[in-house]
Amino acid sequence: MSRKKLTAAPWSDRIFDLVVYVAITMVTIVTLYPFLNVLAISFNDSTDSIKGGITIYPRVFTLKNYETIFAYSGLMTGLKISILRTVTGTILGLISASMLAFTLSRVDFQARKFVSTFLALTMYVSGGLIPFYILIKNLEMMGTFGVYVLPSLVSAFNVFVIRSFIDGLPYALQESAKLDGANDFTIYWRIILPLTKPALATIALFLAVGQWNAWIDTYLYNGSKDTLTTLQYELMKVIQSTTTNADTFRGRNMTQVMAQISPESVKMAITIVVTVPILLVYPFLQRYFIKGMTLGSVKS
Amino acid sequence: MKAITTKVQPGPKKPKSSFWPTFLQQKYLYMMAIPFVLWAFVFSYLPLWGWTMAFQKYKPGKSFFEQKWVGFQYFRELFQDEQFFNALRNTLAMSIMGLLAGFIIPIIFAVLLNELRLQVLKRFVQTVSYLPHFVSWVVAAGIITKMLSTDNGAVNDLLLSLHIISEPIQFMAKGHLFWGIVTASDVWKETGWNTIIYLAAISGIGPELYEAAKVDGASRLQQVRNITLPGIRTTVVILLIMSIGHLISIGFEKQFLLGNNLVRDYSQTLDLYALNYGLGMGRFSFGTAINIFNSVVSVILLFVANGIFKKITKESII
Known part of the structure; x- marks a missing residue:
């Protein structure tokens, strides 16, 4: 101004x-x-x-606080799983959302109306916590890595943000590719995907932050599985253990860690470890997510 | 709100030929869409089938047909449980407080930011204000608990040094403070993020309006009152109505992380109630009844919100 x-x-x-x-x-x-x-x-x-x-x-x-927490094996597992779920979840989420967005941007696609409505309704229907828990149990996904990625694979909101971006691209590009004999998948992969990068950057940030910050799925489905705990879940356990809500605390090793240095310092050091990756990423993507936010909220 | 209109491109033509030839032609599109239709069916629609559990005496391990049907027994139990009404009260209280604070404060902050003349400063403040949005609620709850703690917590230290209090306040152990703490935490975490949309709306206001006001000798405060605020009114109304639709679905994350047994009477929301008294005790049918109540009420609220929205704008958000 x-x-x-x-x-x-x-x-x-x-x-x-x-x-x-x-x-x-x-x-x-x-x-x-x-x-x-x-x-x-x-x-x-x-x-x-x-x-x-x-x-x-x-x-x-x-640096003793950090030395101590990194000596605790649960933290290293947590770090590994958190990175793994963030990378896998973001890549698979991006491919899914953009692929679906591409099919929905094609006005000539026969099933467009059906797929679009079917997807939009998922934003409003929710079975609730317990029916979902039972579903995960019946699918035998308890105690698996898949439970971090699969249930949250597609978000209708993200699909619609990418779709409105694709709608703004000139259709002539697709037409000329078609004349050169490209099929729809090739068009998506070779033409649409590279051109959608700004929208994908926004969605990638949302997905990555969501994956990195998630802990409820670990708590509900993988809490008893030492090899699949995440960093957020480890932090949650530590924070909850010294408040009065100790009934959720299950970690034995962490109590030993806390005996060496005060729980306060442990909490603070883990908090920083969990926060730093976010700090490194979000300021650089600022212009993208602001665009994505304003676009998305107008469209939905 | 400034509508973002996508340019009308010369798009593909609607197919004229019959179904099957087009189907074959579009096989790649189908192959790209069908996996996600199946996905949505399993993870979004199949849980609705789980609602039948609320009308059965559900036992894990038995098939659907072996379960015993009990009708509305669990709903009757639910509506006789004092805890349920307590959870409903807490849910409504915290969602209404969150809605009001989370709606008014970002507007004020957006207006203030817009009045900053130093662009470098404005960008810095904005970047800082987004930070809490990106950290998890686990981190936020840890930080907030630390700030409010009785030993060396920043808030108590400050109040003590200003001689406003003579004893540290046990913030996290006082039930009647819990709603306020959750609301304040929400404000701390999301205000910066929620200003994005208002700032976008403000930047859509024509600079000529401000120029004209200045010529007429309007003060900055008058410009805010008569140009900026009316300029974002539509955005404000839309966002307010939309948030009515989400009024009851506040989940349990904040309450789970910030709450403890001492404040349970104030921290237990419907979802937390379902978690503690349904899932936690293996009472799947009872918990499902709570979830159904929650879902049905939120769908009703959504329709109400959409109805109001339609009346005002002649458009639908659903």
Whole structure:
């Protein structure tokens, strides 16, 4: 917005400016301070932290908290599974959503209306927690890696975002490819997919963040399977274990870890480990997801 | 709202020939779509079949035909359970508080951001404000619990140093504070993210309106009141109506993570109730009855919201 500065701003505008800056500064502090505080405590000596008074920098710097948590095998398994589900879930989710979006963008596709309605309805029907749990059980997906990827494979919202993007591409591209003898799958793979990159970047971010942050599926379906726990689930256990809601706590090894350094420092260090990947990714994709958000919410 | 219109492209023609030849011609399209139709059938529609469990005395391991039918017995049990009404109250309270706060505060924040003249600062604040949206609720709950803790929690430290309180407040152990804590956590986490849509709407307002107002000697506050806010009114109304449709489906994630046994009377939502008293105790039929109640009410709310929406805009969101 290009607003020329008035030669003499009236006092009411100066107060207005002041209020704006004060409010914005406060919001920024309230948002950022908790993260910086957690970061500082995670690098601070755990016995020193108990004294309190750590703000945004460590008082007695140490890496011991991190050394301790990485020595705990559950965390390494969690890290491995979290990365694996994020990569698999994002790639498969992207292929599924874009493939489906491509077929729905084709006005000449006979089954278009049916597929489109069938998919749109999934946004509104929900069987609920327990029928879904029983379904997963009957499909014998309990205690499998597949339960992280398959049930959340397609989201109608994502499909519609990509479709509206494909709708904006010139159809002539598809037509000329067809004249060259390309079939519909080749058109999708060689022409549509490369051109849809900006929309795919947004969806990839949403999918990856969703996968990385998920923990309820681990809790419900894979909680007793040590080899399939995720990082978020491990963090959840640690956080819940020292609050009064201890009935969900199952980790024995973590109790031993916590005996060495204070639970507070363990929590903070794991929190940072879980948060850092997000921090590394989202600022760079900002322009994409803003576009995706505005497009998606108008279309749906 | 600024409608994003996709340019009308010279699209493919509708087929004129009969079904089978076109079917063969489009075999690749079918091959690309059918797996997902099957997927949607299994993971979205099949759970609805599971609703039959609520009318049976469901025992795992038995086939559908071996189950004993009990009619509405579990619904009668449900409507006689005090916990159910407690869970319903908590669900409604937290969703209405969340709706109001999550609707008003992002608008204020968007307007404030829009008034920032330093573009570098604006971009920085925006980037910072998106951060909490991207971290999981597990991380958020951990951070919030830490900030509100009685030993060295930032909030208590601040209040103590300002002499507003003389004893640390046990935020996480006080039931009557729980709804407020959940709402505030939601605001902390999602405000930045929710401003995106309002900022987009604000940027759609023509700069000539502001120029004209300035010529007429309008102050910045008057410009906000008379140009910015009316300019985003349509967006606001649409988003508000849409959120009515999702009023009751707040799930259990935040309540599960932030709650504990001390505040259970205030933290237990319908879904958490289904988790604790249905799944947790192996009472699958009873839990399914809770889920059905929840789903049916949310579908009704969705239709109500859509009805209001249709009346106002003559369009449908469903």
